[in-house]
Amino acid sequence: MTDTFSNLVDTFKNVGVARAYGDPVQLGGQEVIPVALVTFGFGGGAEGEADGGASGGGGGGMVLPLGVYRNDGGTVTFRPNTVVTLVCLVPLISVLGAAVRRAIRAAKS
Template identity: 40%
Template structure:
């Protein structure tokens, strides 16, 4: 089992900033640097005879840094991704507020 964990660690170690910031791309006279939110996780378990493990990850594009000639670097968000990420947060906040309000009424 320790062998599996060390193999996973060796593969994950080189992952860094390049996971969330892409390579600059030239589009016409503009330079774009894509930005995303990324995360991953792994787990393993077992005993001397049986064991198992797994892992997963996700990446959500949130926008890009854009450099135009004669202008400073600006961040332009990907509104569709930001809405998709914020909808669950808004839903959970609404559920929590409704429970708090219900508790205060009692």
């Protein structure tokens, strides 16, 4: 178990800003730097290993491409990924719509 944990630590010790910002790419005469939201988590546990109990672990992650930074002749601008922005706004708009509907019903009563 200790070897597995140390291997996991070695694998993810360089996680940070380098995972959220990609390597610059030349595209159409402009330098483009991809930006993403990167999140992951791990867990594990054991129950009574001395008595022959069970142990286990797991993990998961998610990457959302947020957009790109464009460097066009010294002017840097951020271009958001509109598809991901819209997908992330759907739950917010749904909750806001439900709240407005309830407020209207309460005002009518």
